[in-house]
Each structure stands twice: as C-alpha cells, then as structure tokens.
Amino acid sequence: xxxxxxxxxxxxxWFALLLIVPTALVLVRVFIVPIYQSAVWSLYxxxxxxxxxxxxxGLQNYVDALKSAAFWLATKRTFYFAVLTVVVExxxxxxxxxxxxxxxxxxxxxxxxxxxxxxxxxLVNGLLWDWIYQPGFGALTVVLHxxxxxxxxxxxxxxxxxSHIMNFVAVADIWKMTPFMSLxxxxxxxxxxxxxxxxxxxxxxxxxxxxxxxTIPQLMPSIMxxxxxxxxxxxxxxxxxxVFTGDPNTSLSYLTFNNAFRYFYFGKAxxxxxxxxxxxxxxxxxxxxxxxxxxxxx
Amino acid sequence: xxxxxxxxxxxxxxxxPPQQSLHRRSIRQVWFTPKSNELIPKFWLWLGLLIMAxxxxxxxxxxFTSSISDTPDLLGGRLFPAHPTLYNYVRLLTGNGAGDxxxxxxxxxxxxxxxxxxxxxxxxLAAYAFARFRFPLRxxxxxxxxxxxxxxxxxxxxxxxxxxxNGLSIPIPFxxxxxxxxxxxxxxxxxxxxxxTSFSIPFVVWLLSGYFQTIPRELEESxxxxxxxxxxxxxxxxxxxxxxGLAATAIFTLLNAWDEFVIANAFTQxxxxxxxxxxxxxxxxxxxxxxxLMTAGGFIGSLPPVIIAMFLYRYIVSGLTVGGVKG
Numbered sequence: 001x002x003x004x005x006x007x008x009x010x011x012x013x014w015f016a017l018l019l020i021v022p023t024a025l026v027l028v029r030v031f032i033v034p035i036y037q038s039a040v041w042s043l044y045x046x047x048x049x050x051x052x053x054x055x056x057x058g059l060q061n062y063v064d065a066l067k068s069a070a071f072w073l074a075t076k077r078t079f080y081f082a083v084l085t086v087v088v089e090x091x092x093x094x095x096x097x098x099x100x101x102x103x104x105x106x107x108x109x110x111x112x113x114x115x116x117x118x119x120x121x122x123l124v125n126g127l128l129w130d131w132i133y134q135p136g137f138g139a140l141t142v143v144l145h146x147x148x149x150x151x152x153x154x155x156x157x158x159x160x161x162x163s164h165i166m167n168f169v170a171v172a173d174i175w176k177m178t179p180f181m182s183l184x185x186x187x188x189x190x191x192x193x194x195x196x197x198x199x200x201x202x203x204x205x206x207x208x209x210x211x212x213x214x215t216i217p218q219l220m221p222s223i224m225x226x227x228x229x230x231x232x233x234x235x236x237x238x239x240x241x242x243v244f245t246g247d248p249n250t251s252l253s254y255l256t257f258n259n260a261f262r263y264f265y266f267g268k269a270x271x272x273x274x275x276x277x278x279x280x281x282x283x284x285x286x287x288x289x290x291x292x293x294x295x296x297x298x
Numbered sequence: 299x300x301x302x303x304x305x306x307x308x309x310x311x312x313x314x315p316p317q318q319s320l321h322r323r324s325i326r327q328v329w330f331t332p333k334s335n336e337l338i339p340k341f342w343l344w345l346g347l348l349i350m351a352x353x354x355x356x357x358x359x360x361x362f363t364s365s366i367s368d369t370p371d372l373l374g375g376r377l378f379p380a381h382p383t384l385y386n387y388v389r390l391l392t393g394n395g396a397g398d399x400x401x402x403x404x405x406x407x408x409x410x411x412x413x414x415x416x417x418x419x420x421x422x423l424a425a426y427a428f429a430r431f432r433f434p435l436r437x438x439x440x441x442x443x444x445x446x447x448x449x450x451x452x453x454x455x456x457x458x459x460x461x462x463x464n465g466l467s468i469p470i471p472f473x474x475x476x477x478x479x480x481x482x483x484x485x486x487x488x489x490x491x492x493x494x495t496s497f498s499i500p501f502v503v504w505l506l507s508g509y510f511q512t513i514p515r516e517l518e519e520s521x522x523x524x525x526x527x528x529x530x531x532x533x534x535x536x537x538x539x540x541x542x543g544l545a546a547t548a549i550f551t552l553l554n555a556w557d558e559f560v561i562a563n564a565f566t567q568x569x570x571x572x573x574x575x576x577x578x579x580x581x582x583x584x585x586x587x588x589x590x591l592m593t594a595g596g597f598i599g600s601l602p603p604v605i606i607a608m609f610l611y612r613y614i615v616s617g618l619t620v621g622g623v624k625g
Contacts, residue, residue, distance in 0.1 A: 015528050016431035023424035023499055029468070030496035031446050034457035041456065099346045102336055110347055112608045116358050119607035123559050123575040124596035127582075128361050131589055137375035139360050175357060183615050194335040201334035210337055236450040239559045242579065253452045253560070260456050261564045269456050277453040284448050288441050 042271040048264035061271035070248075071272070074255040078276075081166050081251065082234035085173045086227055092174065093181025093226070098215070100182070101189040111186075118179040126243035129172035133158040162247050169240050169250075177233065181226055188222025189215070221294050228287040235280055252276040361600075365593035372589050386594035399595060401569045402577035406599075408487050409573055410555040413494040414548050420495075421502030422544070426532055428503065429510035430518075440507065447500035451493075451560050459564055462489040489565045490573065494558060498551045505550075505617065509543030510536060546617025549610055553603050574599045 042062070045055045065071045100111050117125070132139045135157045144150035159165055196214045205213065216223075238253045248258035256276065260269035329341040338346070364372060365386055367379035390399060428440055467479040483489040513536060521531040537544070559575045566572045572580075578599055581592040607614060 012431055012528070013433060016427040016433055019423040019427035022420040023503060025468075026420060026496055026499055027443070027446065029466070030458065030461070030492060031454065031500075034454040034461065037457035037460075038454055095346065096350055098337060099343060099350060102338055102343060104340075104343060104347075110351065112611055113351060114354050115607045115611050115614070116604050117354060119553065119603040120358070120600040121575055121578070121596065121603070122557050123579055124361075124600050127578065127592050127596055128357055130587075131364065131593065132357065132360065134589075137373050139357075139377060142375045142377060175353070179354070183611075187615055197337060198334045201332075207332070207337060207339075215337070232448055232450070236452065236560075238452070239575070242559075242563075243582070253450065256452050257455070257560065257564070260459070266456050266460075273453045273456065277449065280448070280450060280453075281445075284445050287448065288444060291444075 038270045038273060041267055042274050044267045046265075046267035046270075048266055054267075057267070061268050062275070064268065065271050065275060070255060071275075073249045074252050077166050077249070078235060078237070078251045078253075081170060081173075081237060082231050084167070084170045085177070085234050086230045088170070088174050089178045089181045089230055090223070090227060092178045094185055094223075096178065096182040097185035097189055098211075101186055114179045114182060116179075117176045118183075120176065122176065122239040123243065125172055125176045126240035129168070129175070129240070130159075130243050133168055159244060162245065162250070165245050165247075165250065169237070169244055172240050173234070173237065177230065181230060184226040184229070185219065185222055188219045192218045221290070221297075224290050225287070225294070228283055228290065232280055232283050232287075235276065235283075252279075361593055361597055364589065365597045367590070369590060386590035387598075390591055390594045390598070395591075398569045398572075399577055402572045402574050403599075405487050405569075405571055406556060406574040409490045409494065410552050412487075412491045413498060413555040414551045416491065417495045417498040417502050417551055418544070418548055421499045421547075422506055422537075424499075425503045425506035426510055426536065428507040430515075440504070443500045444504050447497075447504055451497060451558075455561060455564055458493055458561070459484075462493070462565060466492065484565060485567050485571050487571050490558075490562055490571065493561050493565065494555045498554060501554075502547050502551065505547045506540070506543055509540055509547075513539050542613060542616060545610065546613040549606060549613060550617060553607065556603055 043056060043058060045057045045060070096114060100107060100114065120128075135141060136155055138158075140158065141150070141155060145152055150156075158168060192215065196218070197210060200210045200214050236253050237251050238257065241247075241250050241254050248254050248262075252272070253276065256269050256272040259265045259272060330339045332339045360377065363378050366382045366384065367376065368381060368383050368385055371379045371381070390396065428436060462483040465480045465482050468477040469475070470477050480488075483492070517535050517539070518531045521535045526534060557575065558573075559579075562573045562576050563579075566576060569577075578592065578595045581588050581595060
C-alpha cells in the first residue's frame with residue numbers, strides 16, 4: 001500500500017537533497033578535491049620554478065621532511081608553543097571566567113572589554129607586541145625601567161635569541177586568546193546550578209573546596225572542548241611569527257608556507273602539510289569523540 | 299588570586315562578639331566572605347577584575363596612544379604622548395601609500411561581506427536539511443563537515459592556490475565542455491572570497507544545524523496545517539526565530555574573513571586584491587618599521603571587529619555555547 005505518508009517522506013528526501021547540493025558542490029570542489037590533490041602531489045617532485053617538471057618520487061618528500069633538522073625543530077617549537085599557551089590560557093581563562101560569572105555591578109562592562117583582544121586583527125596583535133618588545137623605546141623596556149625591575153643601563157634586545165622568541169610569541173597569543181577560553185568556560189559556568197554552591201557552603205566549603213568539588217567536575221566537558229580547540233589553534237600559529245621573526249623553522253605552518261610560497265616546492269610543501277595535518281587529525285578525532293559524548297549526555 | 303583561599307575562613311561563632319568589633323566583622327563579612335551561592339569574596343573579586351582590566355586594556359590603549367604620538371615621542375619611549383597629534387592618521391589616509399591602504403580596506407570589506415553573505419545563504423540551506431530531515435549518512439556527513447571546519451588552511455593551501463591560478467572550472471562529466479570556467483582568479487578578491495567561503499561553510503552548517511534543532515518542530519507543523527509548504531515554513535517560521543543563531547554565525551564568519559592572513563598572504567600580489575592585514579604587514583618596510591603608520595593603520599583596522607564584538611558579545615557567547623561545546 002502506498003500511503004500519502006510515504007509520498008511525503010520521499011518528497012522530503014528530495015527537498016533535503018536539493019538544500020544540500022550547493023554546500024556539497026562547494027565543499028567537494030574547494031575542500032575534498034584539494035585535499036586529494038595535496039595527497040597526490042606530496043608523492044611527486046613538483047617544483048613550480050623548475051619548469052614545472054613533475055616526477056613521481058613516492059614517499060621521498062616525507063622521508064626528506066622527517067630527516068631534515070628544520071622539520072623537527074619546527075615540530076618541537078610548535079609543540080612547545082601549543083603546550084605553553086594552552087596551559088596558561090586555560091588557567092587565566094578559567095579564573096577570568098569565574099570572575100565575570102559572578103553577579104556584580106558593571107558585569108556587562110567587564111564582559112565586553114575582555115573581548116577586545118580576541119576581536120583585534122591577529123596580525124595587528126603580532127605587530128603590537130613586536131612594538132611592545134622593541135629594544136630601548138618599547139613599552140616592556142620602558143615599564144621595567146620605570147618600575148626599577150631592570151636597571152636603566154640594561155637594555156636587552158628581547159627578540160634576539162630565536163630559542164626565546166617562542167616565549168615572547170606565547171605572551172602575545174595568551175593575551176589575544178585567553179578571552180576566547182574565558183568565553184567558552186563562561187558559557188559552561190552559566191550552566192552550573194547555584195544550589196550546588198549553596199549546598200557546598202552549608203557543608204562549610206571554602207573557595208578551593210567549592211572549586212575542586214563543584215566547579216571543576218561540572219565544567220569538565222567545556223574545559224576539554226576548549227583545550228582541544230585551543231591546541232588546534234596553537235598548531236596553526238603563523239601570523240605572529242611572520243611579524244616577529246624571519247625564521248621559518250619556528251612553526252610547522254610557517255615552514256610549510258615558506259616551502260610553498262617562497263621556494264614553490266609544492267611537492268615538499270604538500271608532504272609537510274600532510275604531516276602536520278596528521279597531528280591535527282588525532283586531535284580532531286578526540287574532539288569529535290568528546291562532542292559525541294556531550295551530545296549523548298544531553 | 300592565589301591567596302583567595304585562606305581569606306574565606308568563616309569567622310568562628312563560638313562566642314558572641316563584643317559590640318566594638320561588630321563593625322569590623324561586618325566589613326570582613328562583606329568583603330572577605332562570599333555569599334552562600336557565590337564563589338569569590340568581594341575583595342578578591344574586585345582585585346581580580348582590576349588586574350584583568352589592566353591586562354586586557356593596557357596593550358590596546360598603548361596601541362592607541364602610540365598612534366597619536368609623533369616620531370620623537372615614539373622613539374623616546376613615552377607611553378603617553380607629550381603632544382597628542384593626528385599626524386599618523388593624516389599620513390595614513392592622505393599620504394603616499396594612502397591609496398593602497400584605502401584599497402585594502404575596500405578589499406577587506408568586499409571580501410568579508412561577500413564571504414559572509416554567500417556562506418550564510420548556502421550554509422543555512424544545508425543546515426536546515428541536516429537539522430530537520432533524516433537521511434542516510436547524515437551523521438557521517440555532519441562530522442565530516444566538522445572535521446573540515448577544524449582543519450587548518452595550510453593543509454590545502456597549495457592545491458587551492460593552483461586552482462585559483464588555473465581558474466575555477468566545473469566540467470560537465472563525460473564531455474569536454476564546462477558548466478563554468480573562470481579565468482585565473484589570482485590577484486582578484488574572488489580567489490579570497492571563494493577560499494574563505496569554503497572554510498566558513500562547514501562552520502555555518504555545523505553551528506546552524508545545532509541551532510535549528512533547538513526550535514520545536516511543532517511550530518513548523520502548525521505552519522503546514524495553515525497550508526505552507528516546506529520552503530515557506532522555513533522562510534516564514536524557522537528563519538525569523540533563528541535570528542540570534544544567524545547573527546552569531548554571521549558575526550563569526552565576518553570576523554574570521556576580516557582577520558584571515560595566511561591565504562591572503564599567498565593569493566594576493568597587488569593592491570587589486572590585498573586585504574587589510576596584508577597592507578598593514580607591509581608597513582614592515584625594508585628600512586625598518588614605520589611605527590606611527592603601523593599603530594594608526596592597525597588601530598583603524600581593529601576598530602570594526604572590536605566594536606562589533608563588544609556590542610554583540612551576547613550573541614558570540616551563545617554562538618560559542620551552541621557551536622563549540624554542545625554541537
């Protein structure tokens with residue numbers, strides 16, 4: 001028996017398909033095809049400036065990358081940067097979220113100002129901190145001199161040693177992205193019922209006890225998601241580095257970009273892109289698992 | 299902040315306090331004991347807020363004060379200018395490179411607006427389909443889209459560059475004809491619009507399909523009873539109710555397109571298509587940085603997103619909740 005219900009269902013299917021077609025076209029053409037091409041080219045010697053001779057070389061590009069000191073240096077620094085920034089951003093962001101979650105006069109104002117660093121252009125953020133770190137007349141030196149933390153005669157060139165640059169880049173990133181962390185955690189905090197705090201207070205719990213036994217367990221899903229999102233963000237770090245340093249070994253994305261658009265080694269760059277994508281894919285899988293668990297919990 | 303712990307000790311109530319110390323205790327209670335449903339005592343709350351405000355605002359204010367400083371003040375290490383001046387802004391907007399800077403502003407506006415409009419239109423349709431219909435591979439496709447949203451642009455930037463260089467084409471299968479064939483798109487804002495659209499559509503679909511699911515089906519069904527088709531129900535009922543979600547998504551897309559640097563840096567060669575971040579990056583000249591121009595240009599470039607974010611932060615927070623955490 002063919003019911004009108006079945007007919008409606010079939011009609012709905014066609015309608016759904018029609019709605020998805022534009023998105024599917026764009027994503028296939030500008031996402032899936034490029035990813036496939038990038039995988040193919042990573043197996044080729046493909047040098048744009050070299051008469052565009054392409055030659056199949058198998059895994060040679062990957063072997064070259066894994067053997068090169070530059071790759072490992074960039075990987076090490078990227079990981080260092082990711083761990084440092086995410087840990088600090090989580091701690092700072094958490095306490096800021098606690099502050100602006102409480103009810104007080106002028107809360108709207110404080111919630112609005114913390115968004116400023118996050119909204120600023122990333123590149124301008126890099127330049128601003130570069131400006132702050134300028135030897136002699138930059139704000140960092142001037143403030144340290146004024147507070148007598150640094151003797152007037154001492155005038156360090158902050159960005160001189162490339163091994164320390166990542167720390168200074170981290171400060172800039174922490175300033176910019178801590179608000180993002182706070183906002184995600186704030187959204188999580190708002191879902192915690194006040195009664196839990198009241199009950200804890202009845203039991204005589206102080207600040208740290210409440211934090212440890214009420215806030216953190218309740219906030220765990222948000223914390224996990226925020227951390228994974230920020231790690232993935234930290235892996236892309238590029239803008240600040242181009243401003244701070246001409247050293248492409250500072251991060252995986254910088255190294256990849258340089259191979260592609262300074263030397264036009266498209267094969268090598270594709271292999272590098274795939275190597276860093278593999279790191280991220282692990283995280284993406286983790287993130288999706290957590291989201292699925294959150295969705296099931298709701 | 300780390301000293302917040304010890305101060306929360308509740309005052310002992312063993313013996314009734316003498317009249318004299320009643321006043322002192324009440325200050326202590328007001329400032330150092332949190333209310334039962336709160337976490338942080340007032341004193342530590344305001345100390346924390348003060349530190350937070352300085353941490354957040356100081357660099358931004360420094361950017362502004364630098365932009366209104368003249369060169370001697372800038373290079374003399376003054377945090378606040380002795381003689382505030384709009385000299386840098388005048389130079390930026392009417393000087394030698396003014397045309398280039400203004401062109402980059404125009405490009406940025408074009409790219410951000412077009413990207414937002416196109417990805418909102420296309421993405422909303424798909425988001426609605428994912429939210430309302432059950433079809434095979436629905437979840438797989440959704441999570442595939444989520445993975446695309448997270449993947450860094452660097453992983454597909456090389457093939458995307460070649461695509462833009464050769465021009466975008468949609469061939470008709472099994473023939474040599476093309477449905478669409480553009481010329482080379484490098485050095486036009488369209489290369490950026492297309493690239494950004496492909497990066498923001500996954501985001502739009504993911505965020506909005508989550509949002510649409512929060513709108514009760516009954517509302518649509520009552521529209522069907524009134525004789526609306528699927529399409530009209532979507533336009534008349536669902537979209538108006540989704541304005542907060544749509545706004546959050548559009549703001550994110552707009553801010554991302556305004557901010558993007560990696561792809562723009564690779565795809566744009568001349569001021570026909572350079573965006574604001576690229577133009578500002580170029581103030582790093584061969585002969586050192588022009589800090590006055592940089593701070594003025596950077597301040598102007600950062601103002602639109604900062605203003606948008608400050609006024610619409612409510613939407614941003616709710617957008618983060620729906621998209622980032624709950625899925």
